[in-house]
Amino acid sequence: MTENPMKQIRVEKVTVNMGVGQTGDELNKATTIMQIITNAKPMHTQCKVKQPTWGLRPGLTIGAKVTLRGAKAQTFLKEAFTAVDNKIKRKSFDKVGNFGFGIKEYIDLPRAKYDPKLGIKGLDVLVTLERPGYRIKRRKIAKAKVSHKHVINQDDAVEFVKQKYGVAVE
Secondary structure (H helix, E strand, O other): OOOOHHHOOEEEEEEEEEEOOOOOHHHHHHHHHHHHHHOOOOEEEEOOOOEHHHOEOOOOEEEEEEEEOHHHHHHHHHHHHHHOOOEEOHHHEOOOOOEEEEEOOHHHOOOOOOOOOOOOOOEEEEEEEEOOOHHHHOOOOOOOOOOOOOOOOHHHHHHHHHHHHOOEEO
């Protein structure tokens, strides 16, 4: 990496998302699975668009998500990479360096055990990367844009993931 400490990339947050598309028992199962695999309390997500053929309407609770930061995010991310055999596709990275990937079955995670009452469900793992100084876009007073020289690009993010986690990017 670079010698400049302001150019070092770090993981800001890891968002784990599980969409079930309906309320009721399936949503409760998804919430339980999320609590087991992340050791955090999930938040319910709501539908934003109307899809009458699927029985969806705005405001209907259809999924659960957990946002992890710090050490919890690092440990979960390492486990999630092992669940996908330490391989992700290059197209999983966006222009500003964030990336995401899916896990087909939650039991692929190392510490997750199969429970017949919960069934098999997949989940999405979304990772947001940042550099020191990104606070200027979130602060309350004197907000500013991050300079184009300081923004993380796709190549920087790919290199960071390869070096830090030993993941093969195809």
